[in-house]
Amino acid sequence: MNAGTQELRFWEVLYHLVTKEGMRVVHLPKSGREAWLEDDRKEPYQIIRFVNKDLDWSNELRKEIRDTEQRAKQVRKRLGLRQANVVNLILTMYPPVDSWESLVDQPLPLTAGGKQQMRTILLTEENLSRVMFPLATEWGLNESPRFLPLETVGDEGEWIRTLKGQVMKASDKRTERERNVFLYGKPIFTFILLTAILGLFALIEVAGSSTDVRTLIEFGAKFNPLIHEGEWWRFFSAMFLHIGFLHLFMNSLALFYLGGAVERIYGTSRFILIYFIAGLVGSVASFAFNEQVSAGASGAIFGCFGALLYFGVKHKRLFFRTMGMNVIVILIINLGLGFLVPMIDNGAHIGGLVGGFFASAIVSLPNTPFRSLRRLLAFMITTVGIAALLIYGYGKPQDGSGYLAYVQIGQEYFQEEEYDEAQRYLTMAVEGGAEMKEAYFLLGNTHALMEEYDVAEKNFLSAIELDSQFAPAYYNLALVYLRTDRLSLAEESIDQAIELEPNDDQYLELKNEIVNR
Structure with missing residues (x-):
């Protein structure tokens, strides 16, 4: 040779x-x-x-x-x-x-x-x-x-x-x-989403503030009490709202890169379905496991992670040769932060991730053999999963934390001296199970200002029952007793307040007034 x-x-x-x-x-x-x-x-x-x-x-x-x-x-x-x-x-x-x-x-x-x-x-x-x-x-x-x-x-x-x-x-x-x-489609819908999210954020800032709970609820944030009353559309509207500029910036950046990548791989029509199915699953999971007011595209964005993971399952070697490890590391960091930071709605994140994966299985990758049985199975799992979350969310006993937003709204109305509105929201809060001394205290104040002293007395006593060291409640209760000529009870209440805060001049002045009467 x-x-x-x-x-x-x-x-x-x-x-x-x-x-x-x-x-x-x-x-x-x-x-x-x-x-x-x-x-x-x-x-x-x-x-x-x-x-x-x-x-x-x-x-x-x-x-x-x-x-x-x-x-x-x-x-x-x-x-x-x-x-x-x-x-x-x-x-x-x-x-x-x-x-x-x-x-x-x-x-x-x-x-x-x-x-x-x-x-x-x-x-x-x-x-x-x-x-x-x-x-x-x-x-x-x-x-x-x-x-x-x-x-x-x-x-x-x-x-x-x-x-x-x-x-x-x-x-x-x-x-x-x-x-x-990686170049099957163009990120057309990604830019439409970004435009809609930025435009709505600007509109909210003009109307009030994106960090104001009252404004967020008015514009469609996920709020369990109103969803229980039939406002199911909040599962979708919450995807377009963000709480503060940092939240908007981080989610917009993630959507730009992740959404753009998914839309390029899957195409626009598939991406639309993946995005909204993942967003819906994320919102429903948040409804089921988190009673706080929440908003943001995070669930749908984690759905993009799920879509990329599904791509990795179908094209394992190509996935790991290109973006695989980066995607997995970023995903782990974000999920880890969700467990470490209490304010992060990890239910929405995990729900969106799982929803995005199964939504991708439903729509399938472009130019792949049609697997009707596999797609039908993915559709059934997704449907059953959403139904199970809804049944659990609507059926579980509410712990009252979902009504804490009403306390904040009531406080805002009280500060604005709109006492009727303050009383309405604070009443809904305590009736919904928000066991907060502040809620009963503010509600008692609204009734006292309207000279409804018997109801005010009950609310101040409820606040004291929740916190026996709550001096302002004893003081306001003393005022109610003074207004209704129950001087001995008034003196007992103000003595409790002074015992807790002996250097408060306002408490001492009321004590003198009661003694002089």
Whole structure:
């Protein structure tokens, strides 16, 4: 075998592995004497280094094995393959002249634990077909590579150029096909969503404030008491509202990148369904597990994470070669923050994540075989999941925390001296189960200002029952008793207030007034 024939055999093997078996070209230097391939057809994946190189002595082979071992670690890291064996396939004209047999075809561990292995196989003209045949069986090839009879080759250089061109063409075609997976659609709806969210935020700021609970509820934030009264549309309207500029900025940034990526992969129509299904599941999960007022596109944005994870399930190797680890790390950080920071609505996040994954299974990826049974199963799981969350949310006993917003609204109206509105919201709060001393205290104040002293007395006593150290409630209760000429009770109440806060001049003045009466 001369140098021309050796190069021809190299390209014949490479041509078969790339064009016939569909292996992926990882690296192909301009020298044309070496190629790194990834066999990602099925697990366990393996990396093949195929080189055309003459080896005269065994020490050259030993050095080649050491160099391949080091480079293989870099290739594995670049490809994100933690579990992948490496095959060092060397095509040489003649084997080394000294002893070399112990160096080849023996698995060598790449790591201390020996989980990933590397072995070297030496190919020559004499053993080429004999070695490639069992390799074809071991690697699960469709067939063993075929080699042209030398007497029919003619111009070897022409054949080499043809084979090389076919390999490059197949590699470029696969790269283009993989690139097009990420460019199926354009982020049209993502920009529409961003425009709507920013416009609504500006409108809320003009009308009041995005941090004001009253304004948020008026514009459609998720608020369990009103959802219980039939305002189910809040499951959707809450997706477009944000609480403060920082919340708006972080969610808009996430939507720009994540939403844009998902819409490019799935296309606009699929993205719309994924976004709103994920947002709905997130809102319903928040309704079921969190009674606080909430708003934001976080559930739908986590649905984008779910869509990317579904893409990773369907295109595992492509996912981890590109964005996979970044997506997973960012997702873990965000979920971790949700468990650590009490103000974050992790129910909406997890609900959106799961909803986005199953919504992606329902709509499926573009240009994939239609699997009606799988899509129907995903639709049924999603529907049953939403129904279960709704049943749980509507059926569970409310702990009153959902009505805390009414306390805040009532306080705002009280400060604005709109006592009728303050009384209305504070009454709804205490009737809904908001066991807060502040709620009863403010409600008592509204009734006292309207000279409804009997109701005011009951509310002040309720506040004291919740906190026996609540001095302002004793003071206001003393005022009620004074207004209704129950001086002994008034004196007892003001004495309690003074005992708790002995240096308060206002309490001392009322004590003197009661004594003088």
